[in-house]
Amino acid sequence: MSFNNFLIVLFVIATIVIVMAQIAKLGDMITNLKKDPEKAEEESSTNLALLFIVSGLLFVGLITWSYFNQQPRFLPEASSELGRDWDWLFYIVFSPPIVLIFFITHALLFWFVYKYSYKKGRVGFYFPESIKLEMIWTVVPAVVMIALVGLGLGKWIKATSPPSEDAMHIRITGMQFKWMINYAGDDGEFGDRDIRKWGKEFGIQNLLGLDPTDAEGYDDIYPDEIVVPVNQEIAFDINALDVLHDFYLPNFRIKMDAVPGVPTRIKIKPDVTTAQMREKLGDPDFEYEIACAELCGTGHWNMKKVLRVVSQEEYDEWLASQATAKAIYYQPLLDKLEKEKNLAMQGADSEETVLN
Amino acid sequence: MQTHTEHEVHTDHHVHDDHHHDHHHEESFITKYVFSQDHKMIAKQFLITGIIWAVIAGLMSVLFRIQLAYPDQTFPFLERLFGKWAEGGQISADFYYQLVTMHGTILVFFVLTAGLSGTFSNLLIPLQLGARDMASPFMNMLSYWFFFLSGFVMLLSFFLPTGAASGGWTAYPPLNALPWAAKGSQAGVDYWLISISLFIISVLLGGLNYISTVINMRTKGMSFKRMPLTVWAFFFTAIIGLLSFPVLLAAGVLMLFDRNFGTSFFLSDIISSAGEVMPNVGGNPILFQHLFWFLGHPEVYIIILPAMGIVSHILSTNSRKPIFGYSAMVYSILAITIIGFLVWAHHMFVTGMNPSLGVVFTIFTLLIAVPSAIKVFNWLTTLWKGNIRLTPAMLFALGFVSLFISGGLTGIYLGTNFLDLHLHDTYFVVAHFHIVMGVAAFFGTFAGVYHWFPKMYSRYMNRTLGYIHFFITFLGAYLVFGPMHWLGLGGVPRRYYRFDAFEFSSQFDDVNKIITIGAIISVFAQFLFIYNFFNSIWRGRKMKEKNPWRSNSLEWTASIEPIHGNWPGAIPEVHRGAYEYGKDGYEYMPQTVPVGQEHTVEQVTATSSSTNAEVKHVE
Numbered sequence: 008m009s010f011n012n013f014l015i016v017l018f019v020i021a022t023i024v025i026v027m028a029q030i031a032k033l034g035d036m037i038t039n040l041k042k043d044p045e046k047a048e049e050e051s052s053t054n055l056a057l058l059f060i061v062s063g064l065l066f067v068g069l070i071t072w073s074y075f076n077q078q079p080r081f082l083p084e085a086s087s088e089l090g091r092d093w094d095w096l097f098y099i100v101f102s103p104p105i106v107l108i109f110f111i112t113h114a115l116l117f118w119f120v121y122k123y124s125y126k127k128g129r130v131g132f133y134f135p136e137s138i139k140l141e142m143i144w145t146v147v148p149a150v151v152m153i154a155l156v157g158l159g160l161g162k163w164i165k166a167t168s169p170p171s172e173d174a175m176h177i178r179i180t181g182m183q184f185k186w187m188i189n190y191a192g193d194d195g196e197f198g199d200r201d202i203r204k205w206g207k208e209f210g211i212q213n214l215l216g217l218d219p220t221d222a223e224g225y226d227d228i229y230p231d232e233i234v235v236p237v238n239q240e241i242a243f244d245i246n247a248l249d250v251l252h253d254f255y256l257p258n259f260r261i262k263m264d265a266v267p268g269v270p271t272r273i274k275i276k277p278d279v280t281t282a283q284m285r286e287k288l289g290d291p292d293f294e295y296e297i298a299c300a301e302l303c304g305t306g307h308w309n310m311k312k313v314l315r316v317v318s319q320e321e322y323d324e325w326l327a328s329q330a331t332a333k334a335i336y337y338q339p340l341l342d343k344l345e346k347e348k349n350l351a352m353q354g355a356d357s358e359e360t361v362l363n
Numbered sequence: 364m365q366t367h368t369e370h371e372v373h374t375d376h377h378v379h380d381d382h383h384h385d386h387h388h389e390e391s392f393i394t395k396y397v398f399s400q401d402h403k404m405i406a407k408q409f410l411i412t413g414i415i416w417a418v419i420a421g422l423m424s425v426l427f428r429i430q431l432a433y434p435d436q437t438f439p440f441l442e443r444l445f446g447k448w449a450e451g452g453q454i455s456a457d458f459y460y461q462l463v464t465m466h467g468t469i470l471v472f473f474v475l476t477a478g479l480s481g482t483f484s485n486l487l488i489p490l491q492l493g494a495r496d497m498a499s500p501f502m503n504m505l506s507y508w509f510f511f512l513s514g515f516v517m518l519l520s521f522f523l524p525t526g527a528a529s530g531g532w533t534a535y536p537p538l539n540a541l542p543w544a545a546k547g548s549q550a551g552v553d554y555w556l557i558s559i560s561l562f563i564i565s566v567l568l569g570g571l572n573y574i575s576t577v578i579n580m581r582t583k584g585m586s587f588k589r590m591p592l593t594v595w596a597f598f599f600t601a602i603i604g605l606l607s608f609p610v611l612l613a614a615g616v617l618m619l620f621d622r623n624f625g626t627s628f629f630l631s632d633i634i635s636s637a638g639e640v641m642p643n644v645g646g647n648p649i650l651f652q653h654l655f656w657f658l659g660h661p662e663v664y665i666i667i668l669p670a671m672g673i674v675s676h677i678l679s680t681n682s683r684k685p686i687f688g689y690s691a692m693v694y695s696i697l698a699i700t701i702i703g704f705l706v707w708a709h710h711m712f713v714t715g716m717n718p719s720l721g722v723v724f725t726i727f728t729l730l731i732a733v734p735s736a737i738k739v740f741n742w743l744t745t746l747w748k749g750n751i752r753l754t755p756a757m758l759f760a761l762g763f764v765s766l767f768i769s770g771g772l773t774g775i776y777l778g779t780n781f782l783d784l785h786l787h788d789t790y791f792v793v794a795h796f797h798i799v800m801g802v803a804a805f806f807g808t809f810a811g812v813y814h815w816f817p818k819m820y821s822r823y824m825n826r827t828l829g830y831i832h833f834f835i836t837f838l839g840a841y842l843v844f845g846p847m848h849w850l851g852l853g854g855v856p857r858r859y860y861r862f863d864a865f866e867f868s869s870q871f872d873d874v875n876k877i878i879t880i881g882a883i884i885s886v887f888a889q890f891l892f893i894y895n896f897f898n899s900i901w902r903g904r905k906m907k908e909k910n911p912w913r914s915n916s917l918e919w920t921a922s923i924e925p926i927h928g929n930w931p932g933a934i935p936e937v938h939r940g941a942y943e944y945g946k947d948g949y950e951y952m953p954q955t956v957p958v959g960q961e962h963t964v965e966q967v968t969a970t971s972s973s974t975n976a977e978v979k980h981v982e
Binding site for chain 2: 009010012013014020024025027028030031032033034035038039045048051052055056058059062063065066069070073074077078080081082092093096097101105108109112113115116119120123124125126129130131132133134135136137140141144145148149152155156159160162163164166167168182183202203206207210211212214216245248249250251253255257258260261262263264266267268269270271272292293294296298299300301302303304305306307308309311
């Protein structure tokens with residue numbers, strides 16, 4: 008749209024507003040000319056009540072229709088027990104009473120407005136209080152709420168309890184605007200990190216603050232994608248380096264903030280492989296996607312990672328093909344340390360010479 | 364309509380006249396319209412400033428909705444308007460986030476807090492309680508001018524070379540605490556924090572005033588139990604504001620320190636984009652969220668309670684029936700006020716806080732559904748067997764009820780910690796809070812403006828235009844925010860500049876277009892209201908009768924032309940509650956009518972007062 012077109016659009020809108028205003032002025036004038044204002048009130052209220060009911064039907068109908076229209080586009084059935092629990096709690100437990108209340112209250116609202124629209128000479132029914140009625144709609148919602156809390160509680164505890172002993176840990180580090188992934192490698196132990204010490208020492212060369220003297224980190228791997236074996240419990244140990252991020256796995260219905268300085272954790276147990284999902288959905292390009300769900304700056308919308316769920320054999324194969332961190336990350340740091348040490352020793356030597 | 368009360372006022376006029384001299388003084392333009400200390404003028408100042416801000420924030424939403432619906436199209440007029448922020452006719456990501464941030468900040472604070480509470484608390488508390496003005500008219504004036512100043516600072520930040528704040532209206536650190544983390548986090552956030560601090564001063568000055576006026580300045584006979592629900596709502600709103608806003612002020616000051624003086628309240632273990640390790644150690648970004656939401660959640664009640672009060676009052680007046688369960692309505696506001704302070708961390712289920720804490724906050728959050736449900740059912744019962752007069756104000760009040768139901772129900776999902784794991788920060792949240800606190804509070808405001816416009820300007824707004832405005836806005840609101848629920852269920856995160864980076868979020872192209880078209884229609888429909896409002900100030904039909912809606916409350920016994928001091932004669936005395944509609948066969952009964960004098964009130968019903976007893980029997 009060019010600037011001129013934009014001006015034209017503005018002009019058209021202004022014209023519409025003015026035309027509507029003039030029509031409205033006429034409408035009011037006609038009403039005000041009527042001799043009996045009460046009768047006029049009655050007429051206009053009846054018409055408006057009808058219009059109100061029509062608009063009510065329209066919006067409730069459209070919302071209902073659009074739900075069924077859009078539903079196929081929602082995320083497919085969750086690929087973990089936790090995710091299916093979520094679907095169950097949302098669709099089976101919470102939605103029926105909530106949708107029911109929505110329809111009942113709206114039906115009453117629109118019906119009352121139509122049924123009791125203004126009549127000349129009628130006096131409203133004096134009904135200021137009924138303890139009985141009010142008790143009903145205090146106690147019933149309270150009971151429903153308690154039931155809902157109770158049903159959700161178990162799932163929440165299950166979802167947030169610490170991961171089991173044999174969970175596989177993966178370290179996730181968020182930074183503007185990417186995720187760093189870290190597997191513990193063969194020894195099952197992560198290399199130590201200390202930003203304050205080692206990050207400071209090496210600056211941009213060592214953003215993660217890897218401790219080059221910790222040999223447990225040498226066999227760690229830092230892959231581009233997350234690959235996990237199916238039916239294995241995964242614990243994500245999440246952290247961030249700069250601002251808040253949020254590690255969001257829509258297909259598993261879970262997310263967790265990544266907070267600089269404060270470690271967080273979630274666990275999932277995928278039980279449908281990517282290949283199975285592709286077949287199920289008839290979509291050969293399907294991937295489990297990971298998004299950022301906490302505003303982290305300009306590139307927030309584009310912090311993507313892929314999680315691939317594979318069979319144990321495929322996983323072992325993939326793992327074997329990954330390069331360890333020793334060569335990529337640790338060796339340059341060690342070399343630099345060595346060099347500095349040599350320099351320092353030379354310096355100390357020369358100092359000694361001077362003193363002598 | 365010559366009522367008993369008017370008669371009484373006239374006979375007492377000279378007796379009480381010496382109590383009040385203000386209206387004899389001639390006022391200059393400056394003291395009358397600019398630095399006014401008259402609560403009615405201050406209310407108008409708040410309202411008109413709020414309208415201007417609402418227009419700005421509404422147009423911002425049109426801009427970012429265009430980006431979301433047509434991310435690949437270019438609109439050269441945008442470049443012409445915004446220069447470097449929309450190079451090539453496309454809104455840049457930085458600009459997008461500034462727009463989103465400012466849209467939220469302006470609407471939450473400037474429009475729905477100051478514009479709503481500031482307008483109607485100021486207008487109605489003295490008028491409905493029978494006071495000549497606020498407890499401290501001078502503080503009241505300061506309250507507006509601090510608000511004005513705060514808005515001015517915010518406006519300045521739009522023109523900074525690095526732009527306004529862009530880290531979301533919640534201003535979470537570290538994004539907003541680190542100048543290198545985003546363009547908008549440079550000077551923009553400093554301006555934001557200073558502006559919000561000034562705004563908080565405004566809220567506190569206003570709130571103190573509202574509270575002391577309600578406690579001390581009720582007229583004779585106006586016991587707490589006879590106060591209109593509007594005043595009850597404003598009263599509790601002011602208490603909430605007074606208790607929660609200082610916490611945000613503290614958080615804002617701490618953040619200013621973190622940004623400018625090297626403290627580490629919210630920062631620890633951070634590496635800058637240049638790879639430099641920041642010296643900050645020991646702070647916690649989540650701490651800010653606790654402080655922020657300790658205001659932030661009560662803030663939504665600061666927004667919605669005045670709207671609820673206005674809606675309760677208008678529903679009762681226009682149903683020609685007493686509000687059902689007056690005490691339950693008051694106690695439910697009290698319950699919301701108290702529980703509202705105990706639910707803040709339901710915004711933080713996924714921050715890694717202790718899961719047991721998550722359980723506590725879920726319980727309190729769902730508990731707050733109980734007083735909300737009481738209110739909804741009481742409103743519905745108020746309509747039942749009424750004689751419903753569909754003025755524009757009434758339609759907006761009814762629309763409010765619908766929106767409050769819809770938005771309140773989706774809150775049950777979001778308040779449940781387990782369901783929040785998926786829905787948190789998706790469009791489901793956006794849909795929820797826009798309906799329940801955004802649009803609903805706007806509907807409350809519109810209802811109030813249409814209803815009390817004659818009180819403000821002694822003229823009527825155009826009704827037909829009001830109806831057109833209502834139906835477009837009502838359907839438009841659902842057209843915009845209804846489908847957003849489906850996006851949220853599909854997992855689409857909020858605050859995304861475009862949706863095509865992910866497969867799961869890129870499927871809703873057509874829905875996004877519909878939402879955008881709905882948003883454009885809804886926003887421009889508001890110009891009907893604005894035209895109506897400003898046109899009616901000067902050219903609306905003149906108000907000839909004192910009490911056009913045949914309302915019981917006191918504001919309609921004040922003089923038609925707004926005067927300093929509200930009542931030319933003595934302050935009216937109150938003899939009954941505010942909602943005696945249809946009692947003993949009388950269609951309405953102003954609060955000023957003494958018991959036993961009911962027959963002196965002229966009724967519009969076909970039955971004369973002498974046959975009212977019969978009518979009562981028939982009922």
